[in-house]
Amino acid sequence: xxxxxxxxxxxxxxxxxxxxxxxxxxxxxxxxxxxxxxxxxxxxxxxxxxxxxxxxxxxxxxxxxxxxxxxxxxxxxxxxxxxxxxxxxxxxxxxxxxxxxxxxxxxxxxxxxxxxxxxxxxxxxxxxxxxxxxxxxxxxxxxxxxxxxxxxxxxxxxxxxxxxxxxxxxxxxxxxxxxxxxxxxxxxxxxxxxxxxxxxxxxxxxxxxxxxxxx
Amino acid sequence: xxxxxxxxxxxxxxxxxxxxxxxxxxxxxxxxxxxxxxxxxxxxxxxxxxxxxxxxxxxxxxxxxxxxxxxxxxxxxxxxxxxxxxxxxxxxxxxxxxxxxxxxxxxxxxxxxxxxxxxxxxxxxxxxxxxxxxxxxxxxxxxxxxxxxxxxxxxxxxxxxxxxxxxxxxxxxxxxxxxxxxxxxxxxxxxxxxxxxxxxxxxxxxxxxxxxxxx
Numbered sequence: 001x002x003x004x005x006x007x008x009x010x011x012x013x014x015x016x017x018x019x020x021x022x023x024x025x026x027x028x029x030x031x032x033x034x035x036x037x038x039x040x041x042x043x044x045x046x047x048x049x050x051x052x053x054x055x056x057x058x059x060x061x062x063x064x065x066x067x068x069x070x071x072x073x074x075x076x077x078x079x080x081x082x083x084x085x086x087x088x089x090x091x092x093x094x095x096x097x098x099x100x101x102x103x104x105x106x107x108x109x110x111x112x113x114x115x116x117x118x119x120x121x122x123x124x125x126x127x128x129x130x131x132x133x134x135x136x137x138x139x140x141x142x143x144x145x146x147x148x149x150x151x152x153x154x155x156x157x158x159x160x161x162x163x164x165x166x167x168x169x170x171x172x173x174x175x176x177x178x179x180x181x182x183x184x185x186x187x188x189x190x191x192x193x194x195x196x197x198x199x200x201x202x203x204x205x206x207x208x209x210x211x212x213x214x215x
Numbered sequence: 216x217x218x219x220x221x222x223x224x225x226x227x228x229x230x231x232x233x234x235x236x237x238x239x240x241x242x243x244x245x246x247x248x249x250x251x252x253x254x255x256x257x258x259x260x261x262x263x264x265x266x267x268x269x270x271x272x273x274x275x276x277x278x279x280x281x282x283x284x285x286x287x288x289x290x291x292x293x294x295x296x297x298x299x300x301x302x303x304x305x306x307x308x309x310x311x312x313x314x315x316x317x318x319x320x321x322x323x324x325x326x327x328x329x330x331x332x333x334x335x336x337x338x339x340x341x342x343x344x345x346x347x348x349x350x351x352x353x354x355x356x357x358x359x360x361x362x363x364x365x366x367x368x369x370x371x372x373x374x375x376x377x378x379x380x381x382x383x384x385x386x387x388x389x390x391x392x393x394x395x396x397x398x399x400x401x402x403x404x405x406x407x408x409x410x411x412x413x414x415x416x417x418x419x420x421x422x423x424x425x426x427x428x429x430x
Binding site for chain 2: 012013047064078084108131190213
């Protein structure tokens with residue numbers, strides 16, 4: 001399924017890099033641990049980093065009841081969520097053609113507070129499983145007090161765009177003979193060795209989903 | 216110097232994690248390759264990833280003249296820029312105390328188009344040096360046509376906040392005896408081996424600032 005190109009999501013700059021289909025956009029969302037959430041309050045834009053999870057065509061965010069973002073998004077105001085993977089730096093012979101290899105998704109929708117307790121629990125399960133698949137089963141689940149302290153919102157993905165750049169530099173032909181190195185420096189997130197909590201009781205092993213963590 | 220706490224930048228949720236001084240905020244900005252830029256157009260928030268550079272108390276962004284973001288920011292409308300480093304995943308015994316170790320900066324200001332050619336060249340130099348220190352000296356500099364095709368804006372950092380979480384999980388005492396692994400999975404960006412452009416002439420070595428790339 002492809003999101004229609006509208007004034008909201010249409011990429012004007014280098015439209016060749018733009019893609020509007022879910023098959024491209026959703027894996028970009030799912031691979032990212034966090035997103036950047038944009039909302040507007042009295043004409044003032046705010047952008048805040050947040051953990052997210054995707055449930056079909058819906059994004060889930062959570063936060064403390066006290067947070068500005070949760071209050072505002074829960075009220076149903078328009079939201080824009082950006083997710084970006086930086087895959088490398090593109091060094092061209094000319095300054096002008098330097099670039100970043102990236103995969104980004106920009107999502108538009110409106111928030112809605114999740115009030116029903118069972119729906120809230122399911123949303124928290126999705127957020128936890130987004131962090132690491134298998135964690136919900138292992139960890140102590142939220143109690144009534146914790147549930148009450150947490151706000152969860154869902155945002156229907158009404159419109160979205162992916163923008164992707166990959167591969168080598170694209171220099172102008174007349175620059176090919178310049179004695180300047182050109183190429184690509186790949187960047188990838190590295191998951192290092194897990195560190196035990198100092199209070200961890202002896203004999204509790206690191207779960208496989210953390211030891212072999214990948215996204 | 217410390218930014219005053221106002222309605223704009225004051226952190227309401229876990230204020231212990233908030234810091235308002237330049238000595239904390241500016242290194243977070245400089246270490247990040249990219250930022251997420253938020254702006255509002257007809258009450259609709261937009262968030263777009265962008266390359267940035269910091270020039271003292273000013274942020275510099277650039278883009279094609281045709282881009283929505285450049286046009287809008289150049290007009291002087293309010294901008295919010297978020298920068299986030301994810302340093303690890305915090306696995307607590309309870310779902311509720313799961314967290315992310317991160318260093319984020321949220322910056323507020325208004326954009327202004329850079330029109331003077333020498334100021335524009337200097338801004339492009341800062342953006343290029345932000346990508347990799349030393350690159351401006353090596354690469355072919357922008358010509359008149361390229362300069363004309365590029366918009367550059369500067370945004371005075373009028374207000375800003377850093378928010379930082381680091382260290383181990385903070386579980387509730389009564390959960391300490393649960394047989395659940397707790398700890399931290401560190402995450403760091405990894406710069407892999409640079410890949411030569413297939414059209415690179417033989418005998419041109421990878422510069423040290425790319426071979427030993429770090430931020």
